[in-house]
Amino acid sequence: EVQLVQSGAEVKKPGESLKISCKGSGYSFASYWIGWVRQMPGKGLEWMAIIYPGDSDTKYSPSFQGQVTISADKSISTAYLQWSSLKASDTAMYYCARMPGFCSGGSCYRFDYWGQGTLVTVPS
Amino acid sequence: QSALTQPASVSGSPGQSITISCTGTSSDVGGYNYVSWYQQHPGKAPKLMIFDVNKRPSGVSNRFSGSKSGNTASLTISGLQAEDEADYYCSSYTSSTTLAVFGTGTKVTVL
Numbered sequence: 001e002v003q004l005v006q007s008g009a010e011v012k013k014p015g016e017s018l019k020i021s022c023k024g025s026g027y028s029f030a031s032y033w034i035g036w037v038r039q040m041p042g043k044g045l046e047w048m049a050i051i052y053p054g055d056s057d058t059k060y061s062p063s064f065q066g067q068v069t070i071s072a073d074k075s076i077s078t079a080y081l082q083w084s085s086l087k088a089s090d091t092a093m094y095y096c097a098r099m100p101g102f103c104s105g106g107s108c109y110r111f112d113y114w115g116q117g118t119l120v121t122v123p124s
Numbered sequence: 125q126s127a128l129t130q131p132a133s134v135s136g137s138p139g140q141s142i143t144i145s146c147t148g149t150s151s152d153v154g155g156y157n158y159v160s161w162y163q164q165h166p167g168k169a170p171k172l173m174i175f176d177v178n179k180r181p182s183g184v185s186n187r188f189s190g191s192k193s194g195n196t197a198s199l200t201i202s203g204l205q206a207e208d209e210a211d212y213y214c215s216s217y218t219s220s221t222t223l224a225v226f227g228t229g230t231k232v233t234v235l
Contacts, residue, residue: 035223037170044127044213044226044227044228044229045162045164045170045213045215045226045229046226047215047223047224047225047226049223050223059222059223060222060223061221061222061223062221062222095169095170097169097170105158105217106156106158106217106224107158107175107176107217109158109160109215109216109217109223109224110158110160110172110175110215110224111162111170111172112172112181114169114170114171115169116169117169
């Protein structure tokens with residue numbers, strides 16, 4: 001059974017750094033793109049970034065390029081999303097999600113399995 | 125890259141059919157058959173319901189169907205049930221950015 005288990009909720013101060021995690025199991029972690037999706041309070045979903053753990057190839061949405069860093073450690077089947085200096089506007093639920101394996105081109109840009117979400121709160 | 129446009133809310137009675145629209149441009153919805161739909165219940169992670177415009181993942185009810193015409197994709201829920209009450213998001217591959225784009229989201233209410 002494919003599972004993505006995310007780290008717990010975080011409350012941080014503005015300016016602090018943070019790294020949240022997403023551990024995959026039940027599939028070959030290194031062989032599937034995995035990504036992060038932001039959902040601000042009461043708002044919609046936003047693609048942030050994706051990574052291929054096999055070779056650490058990354059792609060970022062322009063809105064998030066330079067704002068966050070996606071990484072992965074295939075030896076422990078875990079993906080990460082990190083901030084070097086949090087802002088109040090980073091307050092949101094963050095989901096990790098896996099892209100499908102047997103697909104090609106634009107058809108791959110969907111998420112077939114999702115983590116439970118990590119709530120990040122940065123009080124202003 | 126702007127979000128795809130969806131109606132804020134759609135409602136229907138049990139047993140009825142409803143349709144949710146998702147309007148983009150020729151760079152995303154209109155240019156490719158790579159539209160997906162997600163269902164999100166309150167406090168839960170999204171769930172993939174439709175991909176590649178009209179394909180259903182294993183385990184998704186056949187009451188959910190997708191279609192596309194021009195720059196607008198649609199999700200139809202037939203035989204509406206109380207459990208279908210949720211937020212629904214479309215998503216499309218886009219040539220405008222390196223990743224895909226989500227829609228603005230639609231709240232479905234079962235009356």
